[in-house]
Amino acid sequence: MFHMLRGPRTLAALLLPCSILLHGPPLPVQAKHASESDASRDLSRAEFKDKVRGGWAGKMIGVTYGAPTEFHYLQRINEDPRDWKPEELRGALDQDDLYVQMTFAEVMDRLGLDAPIAAYVEAFRAPRYRVWHANLRLRRLLARGITAPMSSHPELSYHINDISFQFESDFIGLMCPGLPAAAQKYADRVGHVLFFGDGVYSGMFVSAMYAAAFFEKDPRRVVEAGLSSIPADSTYAQTIRDVLTWSEQNNDWKKTWRLLEEKWDRDDACPEGALRPFNINANLNGAYVVLGLLYGRGDFEKTIDIAMRAGQDSDCNPATAGGILGTMIGYHDIPAKWTAPLPALADTKFTSTIYTFNSMADSTVKRAKLVVAGEGGRVDDRGFVIPFQKPRGVKLEQFSPGKVVERIASQDPRWTWKGTWERSDSGKPVMSSRKAKDEATVTFEGTGVLIATQLRPDAGLVDVYLDGSYMATVDGYDEFERHESEGLWGKFDLKPGPHAIRLVVKGEPYRDSGDAWVHIEDLIVFLKGG
Numbered sequence: 001m002f003h004m005l006r007g008p009r010t011l012a013a014l015l016l017p018c019s020i021l022l023h024g025p026p027l028p029v030q031a032k033h034a035s036e037s038d039a040s041r042d043l044s045r046a047e048f049k050d051k052v053r054g055g056w057a058g059k060m061i062g063v064t065y066g067a068p069t070e071f072h073y074l075q076r077i078n079e080d081p082r083d084w085k086p087e088e089l090r091g092a093l094d095q096d097d098l099y100v101q102m103t104f105a106e107v108m109d110r111l112g113l114d115a116p117i118a119a120y121v122e123a124f125r126a127p128r129y130r131v132w133h134a135n136l137r138l139r140r141l142l143a144r145g146i147t148a149p150m151s152s153h154p155e156l157s158y159h160i161n162d163i164s165f166q167f168e169s170d171f172i173g174l175m176c177p178g179l180p181a182a183a184q185k186y187a188d189r190v191g192h193v194l195f196f197g198d199g200v201y202s203g204m205f206v207s208a209m210y211a212a213a214f215f216e217k218d219p220r221r222v223v224e225a226g227l228s229s230i231p232a233d234s235t236y237a238q239t240i241r242d243v244l245t246w247s248e249q250n251n252d253w254k255k256t257w258r259l260l261e262e263k264w265d266r267d268d269a270c271p272e273g274a275l276r277p278f279n280i281n282a283n284l285n286g287a288y289v290v291l292g293l294l295y296g297r298g299d300f301e302k303t304i305d306i307a308m309r310a311g312q313d314s315d316c317n318p319a320t321a322g323g324i325l326g327t328m329i330g331y332h333d334i335p336a337k338w339t340a341p342l343p344a345l346a347d348t349k350f351t352s353t354i355y356t357f358n359s360m361a362d363s364t365v366k367r368a369k370l371v372v373a374g375e376g377g378r379v380d381d382r383g384f385v386i387p388f389q390k391p392r393g394v395k396l397e398q399f400s401p402g403k404v405v406e407r408i409a410s411q412d413p414r415w416t417w418k419g420t421w422e423r424s425d426s427g428k429p430v431m432s433s434r435k436a437k438d439e440a441t442v443t444f445e446g447t448g449v450l451i452a453t454q455l456r457p458d459a460g461l462v463d464v465y466l467d468g469s470y471m472a473t474v475d476g477y478d479e480f481e482r483h484e485s486e487g488l489w490g491k492f493d494l495k496p497g498p499h500a501i502r503l504v505v506k507g508e509p510y511r512d513s514g515d516a517w518v519h520i521e522d523l524i525v526f527l528k529g530g
Contacts, residue, residue: 044383050330058326060092066308066315073311074277086341101168128352134159167316169203173210175367180391183207201230202282213327229391239283253295272485292321402528436507448492448526455483460516461506477510
């Protein structure tokens with residue numbers, strides 16, 4: 001993480017120009033399957049609230065259905081039996097799929113739909129609950145004074161293609177019934193605090209599917225509505241289009257899953273997934289959501305089961321699929337097997353939030369009234385009158401660090417360790433030092449590099465040099481727990497050829513740390529055009 005920058009190398013100088021930001025003109029997008037002759041569509045108050053409650057209930061059910069298997073099935077289908085018990089639903093109250101996005105919803109409830117970006121930043125900055133991967137990276141950046149929009153810059157947040165906003169955007173779609181352009185607007189605002197490119201598009205896609213789910217009965221049309229809300233040339237859109245095509249050719253979802261693995265289960269830039277079976281990329285996990293929706297064919301249990309059995313982030317994916325289908329069919333049409341335990345929990349707060357199931361549903365309805373009115377619709381005693389709306393064109397942006405070509409382990413002879421470094425093999429092998437002026441040097445060939453560390457409460461400061469030039473002083477501190485295979489520092493726009501990284505231990509604790517340790521796992525090397 002960037003802790004401080006010294007000398008003439010300002011943050012802007014470090015980051016710009018950045019060759020990995022690929023922009024193009026806005027892409028024309030067209031809504032499909034909706035009747036453009038309809039000036040408006042109606043939803044009664046009761047029907048709308050039932051669908052909102054169905055969305056939140058489906059989310060809670062799906063995440064608890066998949067929770068025991070999260071990241072246990074990597075590059076393989078889960079064929080094991082799953083016997084969900086009603087008492088498991090209580091676990092949804094402590095799931096980041098729900099409590100993180102409620103942080104953002106609370107900002108809107110307090111400050112209005114046009115709440116400033118700074119308000120989202122401030123609300124997320126405080127470590128009220130545990131987070132991982134992209135959310136962890138964001139919170140660490142914010143704590144170190146790097147705020148939006150730089151908090152989602154590819155040179156700083158190498159998790160920006162991760163799944164997080166995909167499972168945190170439900171609240172946006174649920175407050176934008178039949179209004180894909182409105183969903184895009186709010187997803188763009190909230191998403192770019194944390195993400196860039198496909199990371200943002202994943203939330204736009206999901207929120208647009210929710211928006212469509214209020215009026216569509218066919219899951220395929222819901223998926224197509226989501227697809228029409230993101231740039232067609234994005235990696236995310238290409239992946240979803242493949243699932244739509246292959247699902248028409250294959251009756252067996254497992255055949256489509258294998259095609260996805262062959263084409264899209266690769267090049268995860270996340271430090272935990274690079275050259276490993278683990279994959280937290282939004283596009284692959286989004287494809288698993290779509291597998292569940294398309295092959296579930298409107299059956300609630302089948303939908304969340306397929307999304308879970310596809311593997312990887314197998315609690316988030318059935319949660320999203322369950323929430324979308326729950327919105328389509330409404331709370332009262334979710335089989336009672338799944339909803340029976342919910343009334344007993346409906347007034348219990350989610351972790352570190354002000355919301356319960358009931359109050360979140362009510363606040364969603366209140367925000368939806370404001371959204372509908374703001375988009376030219378009307379809310380009266382009979383219900384919602386919602387104007388027909390097309391999605392808008394969205395500018396293409398992509399984070400493409402290149403192909404991961406190798407991980408240079410700490411025991412590799414290309415590393416040189418000078419001083420009192422200690423080796424530990426608990427978990428993943430790591431080299432550690434806390435003594436000032438201890439050094440580590442490693443050589444590599446590539447166009448991008450990422451230093452993998454272990455975040456710990458005892459971590460201190462280290463200076464990073466690239467090819468003899470000082471880059472930054474960073475730290476691997478986390479106040480909660482140890483996180484293996486996280487990013488310490490990275491750069492992705494290097495000239496092809498040999499390079500050298502030198503690390504110099506400061507022997508100083510990070511601001512809140514209890515010690516000054518530096519923990520190094522390995523070096524991840526990227527190559528563009530190779």
